[in-house]
Amino acid sequence: MTEAARAAATSPSGLSGQSAVDDLVALLDLERIEENIFRGVSPAESPVRVFGGQVAGQALVAASRTVPAERRVHSLHSYFIRPGDPRVPIVYEVDRIRDGRSFTTRRVVAVQHGKAIFTLSASFQLEEQGNEHAAAMPSVPDPETLPTWREATADFPLMNAKFPRPIDVRYVTEPPWESREDGPGEAASQVWMKADGKLPDDPMLHLCIMTYASDMxxxxxxxxxxxxxxxxxxxxxxxxxxxMWFHRPFRADEWLLYDTASPSASGNRGLATGQFFTQDGALVATVVQEGLIRVIKPSAGEGAQA
Structure with a gap:
């Protein structure tokens, strides 16, 4: 890292830390406008479209607001249908599909400009005891020994966009914006992440924060x-x-290892899987996502953008 880059990485930005975390908590505190209808907004400083983790996290908040607190979400399945517009609110309509003895099912549709942009189905369960087993956490360095996001991106100004960063991310593996310089690499990534400040004790909020961060x-x-x-x-x-499948309790303001890999890419779609582990090695969540990824090859005489 150059001296100028190091200075930039360590200078205060006001875009992270407790204030950014408080803003994220407020972002997830939806307005109830009817019994099963909620409204959410996007940050004042936003990309050109709504961040997918935001709409997923807000949709899970909307679903949870219609479920008794003693029932914890154990899985969610969602589809991104249209790009979200960060300039206007998002309306979340909750369908109370089923309330059983042990399980509760909810379906949420996120709407903008009169059209669905996102759907989510979530299942909640009363706590039960039973057999237990879990995969072991990989051996990785301690998060406090790794570069911060600003340090890791200091030589890559395009990667250090001035948007709020309420999630502290530390790369264990080489960041992909660096590894790309050596050409194709491993179809895997490991990062430590946590909310960059203190969160309230509400367990449901920690689940929604993880949902937000899981898309990053x-x-x-x-x-x-x-x-x-x-x-x-x-x-x-x-x-x-x-x-996502949520296996065990955790806090989103404590370090979580996000161990991800891509088993397949085809048809301009890439499949990715991920596991979240606590620092003491507990597997707390599993994630699967398919993303649209179109790589436009440079034309003759045109190099890749640096």
């Missing part, structure tokens, strides 16, 4: 395998669907 680096393995990255190459992409 999940497709890295797909891109790394082909030696490309957003903004640095001509890559058009979007989340298509997103599924």
């Amino acid at each position: 680096t999940l497709l890295d393995g797909v891109l790394a395998k082909h030696g490309v990255y957003w903004g640095l190459d001509k890559v058009l992409g979007a989340s298509l669907d997103h599924a």
